Amino acid sequence: MKLTVFGATGGIGGHIVRQALDAGHTVTAVVRSSAHFDLRHPALEVATVPGLTDPDLLLPAVTGSDAVLSGVGSRGRDAGTVASDATRGILAAMAAGGTRRFVAVSAAPVGPIPDGEGFFSRRVLLPVISAVFSDVYRDLTVMEELIRDSRTEWTVFRPPKLVDKPVTGRYRTAVGANVVGGHTISRADVAHAMLAALADPATVGRPVGVAY
Numbered sequence: 001m002k003l004t005v006f007g008a009t010g011g012i013g014g015h016i017v018r019q020a021l022d023a024g025h026t027v028t029a030v031v032r033s034s035a036h037f038d039l040r041h042p043a044l045e046v047a048t049v050p051g052l053t054d055p056d057l058l059l060p061a062v063t064g065s066d067a068v069l070s071g072v073g074s075r076g077r078d079a080g081t082v083a084s085d086a087t088r089g090i091l092a093a094m095a096a097g098g099t100r101r102f103v104a105v106s107a108a109p110v111g112p113i114p115d116g117e118g119f120f121s122r123r124v125l126l127p128v129i130s131a132v133f134s135d136v137y138r139d140l141t142v143m144e145e146l147i148r149d150s151r152t153e154w155t156v157f158r159p160p161k162l163v164d165k166p167v168t169g170r171y172r173t174a175v176g177a178n179v180v181g182g183h184t185i186s187r188a189d190v191a192h193a194m195l196a197a198l199a200d201p202a203t204v205g206r207p208v209g210v211a212y
Contacts, residue, residue, distance in 0.1 A: 003065060020195060023195065068103070073106075110141055167192050173209060
């Protein structure tokens with residue numbers, strides 16, 4: 001497949017690029033500065049753009065792609081509306097270029113607390129996390145609304161706390177819900193799940209919880 005990856009210099013996006021290349025895909029990695037992206041591969045093209053909000057600048061990167069994957073997200077509590085602003089530009093470019101399949105990453109607190117979650121998580125842990133990072137999740141909520149309202153064949157992944165560990169391919173997913181008792185997952189395994197969704201029609205038009 002020919003894939004376009006946004007957020008390619010980030011934790012999840014970087015893993016998506018590497019795993020996609022290892023799987024034999026052709027990849028266009030979209031970056032704001034090539035100085036921060038030193039990966040080289042015969043099947044890799046690097047597209048440098050000054051930002052992700054102008055669809056006209058993003059159009060060449062998505063035109064002709066079979067799917068677009070976005071690892072764009074907040075890198076801190078004060079990141080503002082990074083995720084929703086970038087996604088708005090990406091979706092507009094996809095519409096103009098005729099690319100339909102879109103897989104993006106959000107966060108577990110954007111979705112509902114799953115049935116069967118333990119008392120401590122339901123009443124203490126998850127409400128505290130949601131309150132502390134309320135601005136981040138508000139931005140991701142807007143991002144998800146934009147994606148749902150688009151004409152793309154979308155999938156949104158909602159991981160819990162992200163950790164830096166190698167890919168295992170062993171994790172739980174829940175289509176349309178969060179994973180019960182799922183508190184962590186590696187960025188590498190989120191990337192693995194996002195790539196796997198490209199071949200899974202059951203994930204189209206659905207949020208997917210993913211966690212260990």
